[in-house]
Amino acid sequence: MSRVTAQLSVSLDGYLAGPNQSLENPIGVGGLGLHTWAFPAQGAQHEVDAAVAAEVMSGLGAFVMGRNMFDSGRGPWDLSWRGWWGDDPPYHAPVFVLTHRPREPLVMKGGTTFHFVTNGVESAVQQAREAAGDLDVGIAGGASVVRQALRAGLLEELHLHVVPVLLGAGERLLDDVGEPALEQVEVRSSPVAIHVRYRVVRA
Amino acid sequence: MSRVTAQLSVSLDGYLAGPNQSLENPIGVGGLGLHTWAFPAQGAQHEVDAAVAAEVMSGLGAFVMGRNMFDSGRGPWDLSWRGWWGDDPPYHAPVFVLTHRPREPLVMKGGTTFHFVTNGVESAVQQAREAAGDLDVGIAGGASVVRQALRAGLLEELHLHVVPVLLGAGERLLDDVGEPALEQVEVRSSPVAIHVRYRVVRA
Numbered sequence: 001m002s003r004v005t006a007q008l009s010v011s012l013d014g015y016l017a018g019p020n021q022s023l024e025n026p027i028g029v030g031g032l033g034l035h036t037w038a039f040p041a042q043g044a045q046h047e048v049d050a051a052v053a054a055e056v057m058s059g060l061g062a063f064v065m066g067r068n069m070f071d072s073g074r075g076p077w078d079l080s081w082r083g084w085w086g087d088d089p090p091y092h093a094p095v096f097v098l099t100h101r102p103r104e105p106l107v108m109k110g111g112t113t114f115h116f117v118t119n120g121v122e123s124a125v126q127q128a129r130e131a132a133g134d135l136d137v138g139i140a141g142g143a144s145v146v147r148q149a150l151r152a153g154l155l156e157e158l159h160l161h162v163v164p165v166l167l168g169a170g171e172r173l174l175d176d177v178g179e180p181a182l183e184q185v186e187v188r189s190s191p192v193a194i195h196v197r198y199r200v201v202r203a
Numbered sequence: 204m205s206r207v208t209a210q211l212s213v214s215l216d217g218y219l220a221g222p223n224q225s226l227e228n229p230i231g232v233g234g235l236g237l238h239t240w241a242f243p244a245q246g247a248q249h250e251v252d253a254a255v256a257a258e259v260m261s262g263l264g265a266f267v268m269g270r271n272m273f274d275s276g277r278g279p280w281d282l283s284w285r286g287w288w289g290d291d292p293p294y295h296a297p298v299f300v301l302t303h304r305p306r307e308p309l310v311m312k313g314g315t316t317f318h319f320v321t322n323g324v325e326s327a328v329q330q331a332r333e334a335a336g337d338l339d340v341g342i343a344g345g346a347s348v349v350r351q352a353l354r355a356g357l358l359e360e361l362h363l364h365v366v367p368v369l370l371g372a373g374e375r376l377l378d379d380v381g382e383p384a385l386e387q388v389e390v391r392s393s394p395v396a397i398h399v400r401y402r403v404v405r406a
Contacts, residue, residue, distance in 0.1 A: 012377065012385065012401075013217060013377040013378070014216060014217045014377075162365075164385040164386060164387040164401055165385070166377060166380065166382060166383065166385065168379075168380075168381075168382060174215065174216040174217075174369060175216070176371075177369065177371075178371075179369060179371060180369065182215065182367040182368070182369065183367060184367040184392075184394060184395065184396075184397070187390070187392035187397055189387075189390035189399075191387060192387065193387075194387070194390055194397060194399060196392075196397060198215075198367055
């Protein structure tokens with residue numbers, strides 16, 4: 001059964017990115033610290049973190065992405081822009097990008113195609129569901145799209161990687177998401193992260 | 204070696220209490236849901252939750268408490284007020300209550316004595332350390348005192364019980380606490396809570 005999921009690294013104080021995000025520092029001051037469990041700067045990776053990192057992109061047949069994640073900070077819509085990920089993005093599946101400006105689909109190497117969706121998050125999720133078939137749909141981010149999906153009752157599973165970092169400011173994940181009921185379905189941990197999956201319970 | 208610790212139940216979105224706190228509902232709308240792991244409304248308690256609940260008050264030789272937790276919402280200092288906990292409060296140890304008004308110590312049954320400290324959180328923690336001897340000092344709450352202790356570098360261990368509840372508003376624990384570095388030292392979980400201990404690393 002296909003599910004709509006999102007997996008995000010989050011600071012203990014609830015931020016997905018630190019303050020002062022910029023083109024040079026897209027995840028803000030301190031934001032890199034959220035991802036060391038997946039991309040250790042030095043030393044060996046804990047086996048739990050390695051296992052989780054290997055899983056997070058598996059089983060996903062399509063993605064939904066916010067426009068800001070696709071072209072963050074580039075200002076007016078730039079048709080020469082082909083995303084941050086080079087010729088062969090890591091998605092290897094259709095990616096439905098929410099935007100207000102229509103654009104022809106962008107076919108990349110390795111199976112990634114960016115489709116541009118102008119009629120809202122529900123439509124983007126529906127198109128991604130159809131494209132994914134029996135596989136899951138991943139809300140790739142950013143925070144705003146995950147919040148929209150939660151608020152609209154579209155997200156079915158939230159997989160958080162909670163790291164022992166306090167950012168103090170930045171972009172918060174769980175603000176203004178309505179009142180979804182969550183059920184904790186799995187907890188794993190390494191010395192540097194808690195990996196917890198929540199099921200969003202439909203009212 | 205004596206440590207200064209705090210243990211708190213917190214919603215996944217970071218709140219210690221819900222919105223609209225009042226005398227009738229001191230932990231706000233939805234706040235009771237933070238404590239069902241410790242006090243299950245019905246059904247059996249998970250063995251992990253039972254073990255954690257049994258531990259959280261052990262090994263503590265003295266406490267520090269905010270004035271608001273002692274007399275929440277009572278307005279002007281009321282010398283007839285003897286706390287929320289009846290004649291035999293659950294502390295069974297000296298409790299140093301931060302306040303701006305001097306008051307004689309209040310000796311309760313069962314070993315609890317409320318001492319009123321008018322010269323700030325550092326002094327309260329120091330007095331509690333001396334009273335605790337080789338045992339630990341517990342910051343009993345509320346949120347404001349825990350934040351003060353974190354900011355002042357006085358807290359050595361933070362033990363959180365993270366429950367799969369979103370409160371959406373209320374009193375947040377980890378706002379404006381400076382930038383303490385945390386080290387995750389233990390994670391346990393039941394189906395309804397993640398119990399995680401962090402050591403506060405001194406800079």
